[in-house]
Amino acid sequence: MESSYLIETRDLVKTYSLGEHTIKALNKVNLQFAKGEFTGLVGPSGSGKTTLLNIIGSLDSPTSGSAVVMGRKVEDLSHNQAAALRNRHIGFIFQTFNLLPVYTVFENVEFPLLLLDYSSSERRKMTLAALDWVGLADRAQSKPAQLSGGQSQRVAIARAVVKKPAILLADEPTANLDAENSHHILRTMERLNRELETTFIFATHDEKVIGYLRRKITLFDGAVAGDERMQPRRPAGEGK
Amino acid sequence: MIIPKLAVRNLLGAGLRTWLNVVVLSLAFVLIIWTQGLYEGVYAQAERASVDIALGGGQYWQEKYDPLDILSLEDAHAVVPDSLRSMVDAAQAAPILVVQGTLYPKGRIHPVLIKGIDPNQKMLSLPSQFLKTGEDRFPALIGSRMAKSTGLAVGDTVTLRWRDAKGAFDARDVEIVQVIKTIVQGVDQGQIWIPLDRLRAWAGMEGEASLVVVARDAPGRPQVSGWVFRDLDFLLSDMRQLVQMKSAGATVFYVVLILLAMLAIFDSQVLSIFRRRKEMGTLMALGFTRGRVIRLFTMEGALHGVLAALVAALYGIPFLTWFARNGWAMPEGMDSYGLAIGEKIFPVYGAGLVAATTLLVLLVTTIVSYLPTRKIAGLKPTDALRGRMS
Numbered sequence: 248m249e250s251s252y253l254i255e256t257r258d259l260v261k262t263y264s265l266g267e268h269t270i271k272a273l274n275k276v277n278l279q280f281a282k283g284e285f286t287g288l289v290g291p292s293g294s295g296k297t298t299l300l301n302i303i304g305s306l307d308s309p310t311s312g313s314a315v316v317m318g319r320k321v322e323d324l325s326h327n328q329a330a331a332l333r334n335r336h337i338g339f340i341f342q343t344f345n346l347l348p349v350y351t352v353f354e355n356v357e358f359p360l361l362l363l364d365y366s367s368s369e370r371r372k373m374t375l376a377a378l379d380w381v382g383l384a385d386r387a388q389s390k391p392a393q394l395s396g397g398q399s400q401r402v403a404i405a406r407a408v409v410k411k412p413a414i415l416l417a418d419e420p421t422a423n424l425d426a427e428n429s430h431h432i433l434r435t436m437e438r439l440n441r442e443l444e445t446t447f448i449f450a451t452h453d454e455k456v457i458g459y460l461r462r463k464i465t466l467f468d469g470a471v472a473g474d475e476r477m478q479p480r481r482p483a484g485e486g487k
Numbered sequence: 488m489i490i491p492k493l494a495v496r497n498l499l500g501a502g503l504r505t506w507l508n509v510v511v512l513s514l515a516f517v518l519i520i521w522t523q524g525l526y527e528g529v530y531a532q533a534e535r536a537s538v539d540i541a542l543g544g545g546q547y548w549q550e551k552y553d554p555l556d557i558l559s560l561e562d563a564h565a566v567v568p569d570s571l572r573s574m575v576d577a578a579q580a581a582p583i584l585v586v587q588g589t590l591y592p593k594g595r596i597h598p599v600l601i602k603g604i605d606p607n608q609k610m611l612s613l614p615s616q617f618l619k620t621g622e623d624r625f626p627a628l629i630g631s632r633m634a635k636s637t638g639l640a641v642g643d644t645v646t647l648r649w650r651d652a653k654g655a656f657d658a659r660d661v662e663i664v665q666v667i668k669t670i671v672q673g674v675d676q677g678q679i680w681i682p683l684d685r686l687r688a689w690a691g692m693e694g695e696a697s698l699v700v701v702a703r704d705a706p707g708r709p710q711v712s713g714w715v716f717r718d719l720d721f722l723l724s725d726m727r728q729l730v731q732m733k734s735a736g737a738t739v740f741y742v743v744l745i746l747l748a749m750l751a752i753f754d755s756q757v758l759s760i761f762r763r764r765k766e767m768g769t770l771m772a773l774g775f776t777r778g779r780v781i782r783l784f785t786m787e788g789a790l791h792g793v794l795a796a797l798v799a800a801l802y803g804i805p806f807l808t809w810f811a812r813n814g815w816a817m818p819e820g821m822d823s824y825g826l827a828i829g830e831k832i833f834p835v836y837g838a839g840l841v842a843a844t845t846l847l848v849l850l851v852t853t854i855v856s857y858l859p860t861r862k863i864a865g866l867k868p869t870d871a872l873r874g875r876m877s
Contacts, residue, residue: 306772306868327776334774341872345769349500361489362774406773 253413253446254280254303258312261298261469272298274469275312280448282413285440285479287449287457290466296450297418299466303448304337304416305329317413334362338407338445340417344399346391346406352378353387356405363410377409378402381435397428401435408439415439418450426455433459437479490779494786498794501759505791508755512795512848515748517803519741519844524807524834525815526737530730531835533670534723539612541674542722543581544703547571547714552585552697560587560600561650564695570709571699579705581608582696584686588649590679592637599633600678601649603686610702613674617665618682626682627661630675634666641666647679652691659689745851753855756788760859768871781860788856792849810834 261273273295280286288296301307302314305321306329314321317336324332333339338359346355356377360370378384381401391399400420407415417436421429437459440447449456457463458479465473498505538544552563567575567582574580584603589596604611606618613628620626627647629639639645641663648658661681669675687693701708701716708716760767767780775783814831 301869304772306872327778330771330774330776330779333772339772341769341772343765345765345772345872347766347769349497354496359773361493 252279252315253282253284253317254278254448255315256299256302256312257315259299259302259309259314260311261295261302261307262310271469273302273309276466276469276471278464278471278474280446282446283440283444284462285437285447285460286462286464287451287460288464288466289452289457290472291452293468294466295469296452296466298469300416300418300448300450303414304339305332334359335410336413338410338412338415340400340403340407340415340420342419342422344391344396344403344423346399346402348391350391351387352383352389352391352394352402355391355402356409359406359410373409374405377405380408380439381405395428396423397425397431400424400428400432404432404435404439408443408445411443412445414446414448416448416450419453420449421451421453421456429453429455490782490786494783494790497783497787498790504755504759505794508751508791509794509798511751512748512791512852513799513803515744516795516799516844516848517806519744519848520803520836520841521807521810521834522737522740523840523844524811524836525832526730526734527835527837527840528811528833529733530726532833533726533730536670537673537723537726538703538719540669540671541611541613541700542719543610543700544705545701545708545716545718546722547580547699547701547711547716549697550713550715554585557587557600560585560697564652564692564697565713566694567696567699568711568714570711571714574701574705575699578608578610579702581605581610581700582683583698583700584683584690584692584695585697586649586686586690586692588647588679590637591646591648592639592643595637597637598677599647601647601686602678602680603683604680605683611700613680614665614667615680618680620664624664625659625661625685626664628665628667628680629663630667630669630672630678632672632675633678634663636676639663639666647681649690651689657689745848748848749851749855752788752791752852753859755791756784756856757859759787760784760862764866764871765874767866768868768873771868771871777866781857784860785853785857788860789849789853791856792852795848795852796845807834807836811836 256276256278259273259276260271263270263272276295276299288299290296298307302309302321303316305316305324308322316332319328319332321329347358350358353374357370357374360373365373375384375387378387381404383398383401383405386394386398391402394402400423415436421432424432433456436447439445449460451457460477461479463473463475463477464471549563549565551559553559564584571580571582575582581604586601586603588599588601590599591597604613604615604618606615608615615628617628618626629637634640637645643663644660645663646658647661648656650656661679667675687695699714770780770783771777811834814833816831
């Protein structure tokens with residue numbers, strides 16, 4: 248069954264065994280995401296946001312149901328096929344940035360391109376362009392330990408977008424940032440979404456993030472409790 | 488090519504942790520090669536000294552001669568046959584007569600082997616020229632160990648008793664004209680050397696010998712009736728067995744050193760994996776396959792071995808070369824070790840030893856790096872990202 252969406256989930260169920268107990272993290276989730284969306288998965292802790300994000304990102308597989316990403320069923324992918332899908336089409340932004348500590352900013356951003364066999368000159372050009380997007384070209388030779396939280400997250404964004412993925416998954420990207428840095432990061436992502444037509448999916452319960460969303464999917468106890476299209480509202484003083 | 492590039496980058500980026508491992512491993516490298524070189528050196532030195540002073544290029548033994556059976560000596564002598572005599576005349580061989588006797592140093596009884604050797608022979612490095620004295624003196628040489636155990640010194644006179652070919656006992660006072668300093672116990676302990684013609688005359692064994700030592704450059708080893716040729720493989724076999732036995736002890740040391748070094752690498756890898764599991768999760772999220780993660784971390788571990796070999800070469804080559812040139816002074820009393828050990832040991836490092844040690848360390852380093860890394864293969868990316876071990 249072909250899907251016209253970039254991402255589609257059908258009766259998606261994910262359960263975890265915890266000793267004798269079984270926890271249902273996702274319960275018959277049916278969602279569709281089109282190209283260029285700027286969508287947030289919101290809900291309290293344990294509602295299934297990260298689990299859904301992980302399945303869409305092919306880092307995990309469903310217990311039952313189906314998740315079709317870029318026309319490929321996640322549940323049918325081998326480890327190597329899942330790695331290839333992530334490598335080519337999906338970028339990740341993590342709450343704790345997950346930069347590789349021994350590499351410089353440049354090397355961190357360049358890393359996904361190494362896996363895609365770009366030439367050295369192409370890699371350099373694309374890496375500097377990505378750093379330029381996030382305003383950190385001047386910190387290319389710094390180590391992650393020398394960066395602030397906001398700068399680290401911008402490096403993580405540059406690393407996620409440098410290969411121009413179709414999908415960018417961000418798990419609580421602003422949770423470790425102050426308000427000013429959060430808005431800076433969100434504006435950067437919004438701009439990337441607009442300019443590159445990258446599909447952004449956030450897992451968040453941060454009101455600042457929700458203010459930027461064009462679609463908000465509310466999860467509760469692993470099920471979809473709401474799915475609404477939104478008009479992005481900007482906090483006072485946060486212009487274009 | 489991406490894996491080696493990243494492995495090198497990670498390794499150098501890890502800084503102090505990498506260099507600590509590398510230094511420990513390089514020490515193991517150098518110590519292994521040094522200790523094995525010492526054993527090789529001791530053996531080479533002992534073999535060379537034994538050949539120079541006693542064994543030559545092999546020996547013809549009178550068919551009843553058995554140096555391990557003292558009772559056989561009474562019958563283990565015969566006239567040197569013509570074929571061997573011509574070699575002796577051409578300075579290609581040196582006859583030695585062995586007779587059982589007793590020495591009476593300072594009133595004590597000391598059983599000895601009396602060995603007669605031609606004072607003019609130059610084939611063996613035994614200083615037989617000291618036995619060239621006037622007819623009025625009865626010169627004798629003993630080794631330093633013999634001098635120590637009997638309390639004799641140069642210039643001392645001591646009574647020597649023997650049994651001649653007809654079974655009659657006879658005795659003379661002999662004068663110690665020289666004490667030989669040699670590492671070869673086979674010409675020293677329990678032995679006294681006197682001129683061959685004197686011993687032949689005293690023992691009534693004119694023209695006879697118990698063995699004939701052949702020069703190393705003597706052409707051919709003819710078959711001689713009543714005499715058996717013993718080549719160096721035979722004559723050195725006891726020493727080689729002893730070296731093998733000692734080498735077994737050295738191998739234990741060798742294995743302990745390797746194990747210590749490998750434990751350091753293994754611990755470091757396990758710690759590294761534990762500490763870096765989130766990094767592994769990130770690598771997987773960025774598109775690394777499990778196989779690539781395993782290869783990367785294994786190569787990082789294995790590169791410790793390569794770096795250690797380079798670092799070991801940096802300080803090990805000057806250190807080992809200096810030792811090989813200047814030797815290692817041995818304390819007194821090393822005779823009890825059982826091998827002919829000189830005042831100094833000069834280690835010998837063969838290309839095989841260096842290559843085998845390097846290969847072994849690299850192989851074992853790779854294996855101990857792979858084993859903990861393999862565990863990652865079962866790690867789910869989501870667990871790794873949360874920093875959990877599944």
